Amino acid sequence: MSSSRHFVLSFFGPVVAGGVFCGFILLLWSWLERHHISPLVTMLVGGLVVGMITRRFVRNCVAVSCPFCGWKSYEIPGGGNRFACKVCGNDH
Numbered sequence: 001m002s003s004s005r006h007f008v009l010s011f012f013g014p015v016v017a018g019g020v021f022c023g024f025i026l027l028l029w030s031w032l033e034r035h036h037i038s039p040l041v042t043m044l045v046g047g048l049v050v051g052m053i054t055r056r057f058v059r060n061c062v063a064v065s066c067p068f069c070g071w072k073s074y075e076i077p078g079g080g081n082r083f084a085c086k087v088c089g090n091d092h
C-alpha cells in the first residue's frame with residue numbers, strides 16, 4: 001500500500017466504520033428503547049469509540065511499503081502521516 005492510500009484509509013476508515021455502526025444502531029433503535037438504553041447516546045459514544053478503534057487499527061496493523069527496501073513500515077505515533085520501516089529503520 002502506498003502512503004497516500006494509507007492516508008485516505010486512515011481518514012475515511014474511521015468515518016465509514018462509524019457510519020456502519022450508526023446504521024446498526026438505527027436498525028436496533030426500537031430494541032434499545034425497549035431495553036431502556038438511549039439509542040442516541042449509544043450512537044454518539046459508540047460511533048466515536050468505533051472510529052477511534054478503527055484509526056488505531058489502521059495505524060498499527062496496516063503497513064505501507066518502504067520506499068528504501070520495500071519492506072513493511074508502520075505509522076509513527078503522532079508523526080502525522082510519517083512511517084518508520086521495521087527492517088531498515090528509515091522513516092519516510
Ligand SMILES: [Zn+2]
Nearest residue numbers: 066069085088
Ligand atoms: Zn525499509
